[in-house]
Amino acid sequence: MPMSTADKIPPIVETERAGLLLTGGGARAAYQVGVLEAIADLRKACGAQDTGNPFPIITGTSAGAINAAALACGADDFDAAVRRIVSVWKNFRADQVYRSDSLSVMRSGARWLTLLSIGWVVAKWRRVRPRSLLDNSPLSELLEKMVPLERLPELIQQGHIQALAITASSYSSGEHVTFFEGASHLKPWVRSQRFGVRGRITIEHLLASSAIPFVFPAMPLQLEGRAEYFGDGSMRQSAPIAGAIHLGSRRVLVVGAGRMNEPKGNAAPQTVNHYPSLAQIAGHALANIFLDALAVDVERMRRINRTLSLIPLDAQHSSPLRPIELLVISPSKRLDEMAARHIALLPVAVRTMLGGLGVSSQASDVKGAALASYLLFESGYTQELMALGYADALAQSDEVRNFFGWYQPPEPFEREA
Numbered sequence: 001m002p003m004s005t006a007d008k009i010p011p012i013v014e015t016e017r018a019g020l021l022l023t024g025g026g027a028r029a030a031y032q033v034g035v036l037e038a039i040a041d042l043r044k045a046c047g048a049q050d051t052g053n054p055f056p057i058i059t060g061t062s063a064g065a066i067n068a069a070a071l072a073c074g075a076d077d078f079d080a081a082v083r084r085i086v087s088v089w090k091n092f093r094a095d096q097v098y099r100s101d102s103l104s105v106m107r108s109g110a111r112w113l114t115l116l117s118i119g120w121v122v123a124k125w126r127r128v129r130p131r132s133l134l135d136n137s138p139l140s141e142l143l144e145k146m147v148p149l150e151r152l153p154e155l156i157q158q159g160h161i162q163a164l165a166i167t168a169s170s171y172s173s174g175e176h177v178t179f180f181e182g183a184s185h186l187k188p189w190v191r192s193q194r195f196g197v198r199g200r201i202t203i204e205h206l207l208a209s210s211a212i213p214f215v216f217p218a219m220p221l222q223l224e225g226r227a228e229y230f231g232d233g234s235m236r237q238s239a240p241i242a243g244a245i246h247l248g249s250r251r252v253l254v255v256g257a258g259r260m261n262e263p264k265g266n267a268a269p270q271t272v273n274h275y276p277s278l279a280q281i282a283g284h285a286l287a288n289i290f291l292d293a294l295a296v297d298v299e300r301m302r303r304i305n306r307t308l309s310l311i312p313l314d315a316q317h318s319s320p321l322r323p324i325e326l327l328v329i330s331p332s333k334r335l336d337e338m339a340a341r342h343i344a345l346l347p348v349a350v351r352t353m354l355g356g357l358g359v360s361s362q363a364s365d366v367k368g369a370a371l372a373s374y375l376l377f378e379s380g381y382t383q384e385l386m387a388l389g390y391a392d393a394l395a396q397s398d399e400v401r402n403f404f405g406w407y408q409p410p411e412p413f414e415r416e417a
Contacts, residue, residue: 017249017251018055019059021254023254023256026212026374028385031335042393047411059164059178059244060209069149073149075161088142093378097136101347149202163186166179181199207219211230241301245324279358280371283336325403338388339381354368
């Protein structure tokens with residue numbers, strides 16, 4: 001069963017606009033697409049497909065920012081937007097995201113790893129400043145086709161969507177920034193080490209938000225009249241749900257890219273004491289970036305909801321705090337174990353480079369597979385993640401229907417092939 005449930009809240013906020021939060025995780029974001037596909041099918045089966053965009057407020061981080069932007073730019077036809085996103089992820093190839101030929105990998109990743117081993121002295125002597133393991137320049141071309149951002153201002157003006165928010169983390173200042181484009185009444189906000197900024201969302205914002213640290217290069221963005229370099233929005237993201245709340249959501253659907261409560265896994269006892277490979281350490285670090293903050297934020301929100309439920313309604317109205325209805329859908333299986341079965345699909349040059357870090361191509365060996373799970377932009381893996389997301393969402397169909405108020409019993413339906 002999926003590892004989440006819906007939090008029930010008092011009826012005083014049931015009419016508030018629904019928000020959607022799509023979190024980060026590189027190729028793991030394919031799971032989100034399966035969830036969205038299931039919601040679109042369930043919506044149609046309940047006869048609610050003519051009620052407009054179910055998510056007036058859409059927020060995204062990292063690869064989730066790309067899915068969020070693509071969904072927002074099709075807000076006038078939710079079903080069609082979901083189908084377009086599904087088509088991209090169902091047919092994904094790694095070379096659509098990063099250069100995977102041998103020469104390109106040698107220019108980026110191999111040189112970067114070599115300089116790590118040779119030392120900073122040689123790097124300084126050669127004046128070489130490697131930027132990332134992989135060159136993600138092909139992603140720009142994909143985003144131009146997948147995310148028609150030029151449509152967004154008109155869709156906002158017509159009322160199809162209230163706001164799109166994309167988060168990124170500044171390497172220059174250490175601040176966590178939520179860039180949003182939305183209705184005129186929405187205001188920026190400031191909190192400790194994080195704030196919201198109004199402005200036009202661009203392809204550069206999506207590239208910055210999805211720039212996995214060390215793996216993809218940072219992107220320069222203009223902020224308050226100066227250029228700062230930004231990386232993946234999941235870094236230093238202490239309150240992932242906050243952006244949707246600041247933009248007016250009191251009901252938020254959160255789609256994660258990892259289990260909210262990870263089990264210990266299937267590591268054999270005799271391998272536990274082996275020193276971890278670089279790939280294992282990197283995978284552990286990325287899990288901390290992409291998964292831990294969301295679990296903590298969800299727990300915090302639920303604790304606040306429980307506290308507010310003990311306060312009389314008249315006292316609640318006099319307080320700035322409001323209960324937030326959360327519906328969390330996250331993978332019911334370990335995605336790194338799924339990734340281990342598909343590592344052989346990676347381009348040879350990338351697989352060779354990751355092998356040097358300790359990523360095994362044997363499906364039975366999951367050590368280091370967590371790192372590969374973020375880079376496996378190959379259809380065999382993404383389709384399996386989409387199928388899992390679809391199944392997990394349908395397993396919570398009652399909660400989904402209650403969240404949106406789709407009370408008509410759904411007609412029988414099957415997922416399209």
